[in-house]
Amino acid sequence: MMHGSVCIWQRDMLVLKRNWLSEVATVLAFPLTFFLTFGLGMKGYIQDIEGVPYAIFVVPGLISMTTILAAFDDGAWGMWFHRIVQKTIEEYRVNPITVTDIIIGKIISGFSSGLLKGVSVGIALLLLTGFQFTLTHLLVYLLFIFLGCITFSCLGSLCGTLVDKPENLGRIEAVVIMPMIFMAGLFFPLSAYPDSVLSYIKAVPTTALFDGARIALLSGGVDMVYLGMLIVSAVISFILAVRVFEKKMHG
Amino acid sequence: MGVLKSMTMTTENEIELRHVTKAYGNLVAVRDVSLAVPKGMVFGLLGPNGAGKTTLVNMLTTLLKPTSGSASVGGYDVVREAAKIRSLIGVVPQENNLDRYLTARENLILHAKMHRMSPPSYHRRIDELLSLMGLVERQKDFPNKFSTGMQRRLVVARALVHDPQILFLDEPTTGLDPQAKRAIWDYFLSLKGKRTLFLTTHNMEEADFLCDQISIIDNGTPIASGTSSQVKEMVENSWFYEIEVAGKVKEYVQAFQKMPFIECVSHQDGVIQVCLKKEGSLGALVEQIDLKDLKKINSRQPSLEDVFLKLTGRRIRQ
Numbered sequence A: 001m002m003h004g005s006v007c008i009w010q011r012d013m014l015v016l017k018r019n020w021l022s023e024v025a026t027v028l029a030f031p032l033t034f035f036l037t038f039g040l041g042m043k044g045y046i047q048d049i050e051g052v053p054y055a056i057f058v059v060p061g062l063i064s065m066t067t068i069l070a071a072f073d074d075g076a077w078g079m080w081f082h083r084i085v086q087k088t089i090e091e092y093r094v095n096p097i098t099v100t101d102i103i104i105g106k107i108i109s110g111f112s113s114g115l116l117k118g119v120s121v122g123i124a125l126l127l128l129t130g131f132q133f134t135l136t137h138l139l140v141y142l143l144f145i146f147l148g149c150i151t152f153s154c155l156g157s158l159c160g161t162l163v164d165k166p167e168n169l170g171r172i173e174a175v176v177i178m179p180m181i182f183m184a185g186l187f188f189p190l191s192a193y194p195d196s197v198l199s200y201i202k203a204v205p206t207t208a209l210f211d212g213a214r215i216a217l218l219s220g221g222v223d224m225v226y227l228g229m230l231i232v233s234a235v236i237s238f239i240l241a242v243r244v245f246e247k248k249m250h251g
Numbered sequence B: 001m002g003v004l005k006s007m008t009m010t011t012e013n014e015i016e017l018r019h020v021t022k023a024y025g026n027l028v029a030v031r032d033v034s035l036a037v038p039k040g041m042v043f044g045l046l047g048p049n050g051a052g053k054t055t056l057v058n059m060l061t062t063l064l065k066p067t068s069g070s071a072s073v074g075g076y077d078v079v080r081e082a083a084k085i086r087s088l089i090g091v092v093p094q095e096n097n098l099d100r101y102l103t104a105r106e107n108l109i110l111h112a113k114m115h116r117m118s119p120p121s122y123h124r125r126i127d128e129l130l131s132l133m134g135l136v137e138r139q140k141d142f143p144n145k146f147s148t149g150m151q152r153r154l155v156v157a158r159a160l161v162h163d164p165q166i167l168f169l170d171e172p173t174t175g176l177d178p179q180a181k182r183a184i185w186d187y188f189l190s191l192k193g194k195r196t197l198f199l200t201t202h203n204m205e206e207a208d209f210l211c212d213q214i215s216i217i218d219n220g221t222p223i224a225s226g227t228s229s230q231v232k233e234m235v236e237n238s239w240f241y242e243i244e245v246a247g248k249v250k251e252y253v254q255a256f257q258k259m260p261f262i263e264c265v266s267h268q269d270g271v272i273q274v275c276l277k278k279e280g281s282l283g284a285l286v287e288q289i290d291l292k293d294l295k296k297i298n299s300r301q302p303s304l305e306d307v308f309l310k311l312t313g314r315r316i317r318q
Helices: A003-018 A020-040 A054-085 A088-093 A099-129 A135-162 A166-182 A195-202 A205-219 A224-250 B053-060 B082-088 B104-114 B119-132 B148-160 B178-191 B204-210 B228-235 B249-257 B279-286 B304-312
Strands: B013-024 B027-038 B042-046 B068-073 B089-092 B166-170 B196-201 B213-218 B221-226 B239-245 B262-268 B271-276 B294-300
Touching: A003 A020, A003 A099, A003 B104, A020 A054, A020 A099, A054 A088, A054 A099, A054 A135, A054 A166, A054 A205, A088 A099, A099 A135, A099 A224, A135 A166, A135 A205, A135 A224, A166 A205, A195 A205, A205 A224, B013 B053, B013 B196, B027 B053, B027 B068, B027 B196, B027 B213, B027 B221, B042 B053, B042 B204, B053 B068, B053 B166, B053 B196, B082 B089, B089 B148, B104 B119, B104 B148, B119 B148, B148 B166, B148 B178, B166 B178, B178 B196, B178 B204, B196 B204, B204 B304, B213 B228, B213 B304, B221 B228, B221 B304, B228 B304, B239 B249, B239 B279, B249 B262, B249 B271, B262 B304, B271 B279, B271 B304, B279 B294
Parallel strands: B042 B196, B042 B213, B089 B166, B166 B196
Antiparallel strands: B013 B027, B013 B068, B213 B221, B239 B271, B239 B294, B262 B271
């Protein structure tokens, strides 16, 4: 058990390493554009939010966004490509590894890719803003990022298992994932929502990630409700991704 | 029920199927197939596209579960002991499912790692196989830069990396030039007696050249089984001719189909293939052809293709 997962993860990391420069350039472009337009462009028009300068307020969210989008993309497109285009999943399946090894390998790859890309964006943004934080804040922040990254790598792998047409994967990202990110208070505090809406927004796992991670990095505080929500989301999405893949492969 | 009568079900059989059926809803891809392949044999499964060959291979390589019946490979049940089977087998699938983001060598290394081979042993083995397949110079290239034939050779090499006890070869030489095809056939022949080979093919010459036993399958059911000579004996009371005419091929084929002494008739590349029930009826057939149109008549030995044509009325490659 897990030997096959390690083989698949090593394969994916070899490919990521080979394309690292182009991958990082692509992954930096999106959050840096947001940072320049919102963080810097709008900061003259927006007052500090809860005592935090606006440019600093958006940084934790942009790092979280990069991380989970990369984890989702890697999980979804990686699985889809290996299953539908290259049919390498079929090759893996005639080797002495299990179907569970394959899906776990792919989830770990999505997680690793998301985390590495998130760290790259984090370093770039922290250099740009000169934002200072303590090691404790960073470790608590990383705990939230870890859980979000696992959840979205699992959800990506699940979509890559279930969806056969590439345009539908793009639609899921546009209609489900992006709204989940933007509604979670990436560019504004949750207190801006009316009370009647806020309870629904707080039930979305991305809110637990974005708001919880921001609190952790800026103040070092741990919102246990958010943390609990993220742990439950990670466990459910992992079980779903593994079970659905096993069922699909075993017919 | 399709049963390979010349073989018996014993523990010496490397591959066994017992009344295996695979259905997708109402569509039955494989119907009540029983067959046995003894250790060290090269077994060939012949049939047209959609006959059920790949479905059968997918069940034996543990990719699909039978709807009913049972099957074993290397003495292990394909459903209950799939993991054990996968360590014994090498598979050349119909499609070249190579990883285009890994080099040729890295594709082979990944396969070796999944089989838990140590680096010294897999590097040595990969060097041998790359040399055998004529890919040494291209080992650092990515497979999407390869011709179809080179990709095929790499897929065959990948299936052989861990020196499997049983090889499943689904159309293994499709897309290869005659020289490469011959080199791979010679390698497969060198494995005869030491390894068990289960081959599916359209290529009658390949089946004739390599296989100890043959089973012809159509619509999911074996329709003829035995050695190549035994199968050809099924048409021993028929006489085969190739008639080349200048045009009007379809008109002549239609006319021949109405004649009572014609067993089967087909055409390919402007040549009409006929099979006669009686030896002396060629004269009556020739009388139907305008002598201005007649270019050539050849008598020929029956082939496995003729057996399929006689049994089904269709050619394997339509």
